[in-house]
Amino acid sequence: MDAVPKDAVVFISQPTPHINAVFGGLMALRARQLNATGTVVDGNLRDLEEHRHLEFPVFAKGVSTSAGGPLYRASEVNVPVKLNSTVQERWIHPGDYIIADLNGVVCVPEASVADVIDVVSKIVEADEKCAEAIKGGRSVAETFKEIRGQ
Template identity: 35%
Template sequence: MLVVKKLLQYTPCDVSDALVKYGVSNGGYIPNLVKQSGPDSTVVGQAYTVLYAAKSDPRPAIKESYIDIIPQGAVLVMALAPELQLPHAPYVRVNNALYGGLMSTRASYRGAAGSVILGRIRDLDEHRELKYPVWSYGVGSTAPGPVVKVVGINVPVEIRVQLMEIDKDFETIKVNAGDYIVADKNGAVVLNQGHPKFHDILEYIPKRVAADTLVSEDIKKGKPAAESQKQRRANL
């Protein structure tokens, strides 16, 4: 897709700068993720979402295997229901791993771009041997089956994130199926395809990168950073 091809030229930091420009104060950043495997290059794909809930949740378990239908080029975004999340470390109430090496093996075969797991994963060596990109909050050893079940595929997922404001416990980052995920060793950013300025954001990214390249060149020649930033970004 044209959007994916364009975004592959940039980093999550570049996308965040553009999102801040257009009113997304957190830059679309999904915090606390650690890159566990895969090359350092940028990964881009549309979100293929999977939602886990507690075994006691009244919603029925999805019988279809999510990993067997993951689309080519997609980024798996796996989350827990909000009541199983924590806005502070360890970020989830579930100690079982949600995702393992066999899932990456299948995702890699299907041509998926990567997996962003908002929870624990296991089988680190398998992910790394595959060179398949995986991000997670942490690691574990136990499969998810005893405690959670898949209750949604390609449904909106919410991520609870702690805020600096003392009068608020957390904010919610939303990821919809089809949103764009841009990730590398800096972490993962979500670019909501429904953002009212979506196309403006895409147009701004290369302009901002070009301006900051000039800022870097100025600083290397001894020009004050603040002066150069003001000048080079003046017409963006």
């Protein structure tokens, strides 16, 4: 954790099928001190209350009460990481953008950022128009048909 660059998102990939936590409050404290912008754990974390008090954004697949202890150590830093997915093979590369909120986490390849911003801007604009129409009394079906073409 001591090697985290300023403004970086810490991404941790937990080996399967381990169930212990690989990230906790002390690691979050250190990442925050180093000015990381947040952490995404492709696995389990612990110490939820500590994360809330730190006001440091942390996202994970799951929670465990068991610490990783001597079982887990960083093996590589700033290298491509494969997501643990049974659906499709996905990789996160250094320089990719990780965006997260209460709804979930997405990774945008560095080369696609401009295209994603363009598409998302149009979606947000359409959603704002839909919200105004619905607030004005229009039906969802009518609004979506007119604004979204659905």
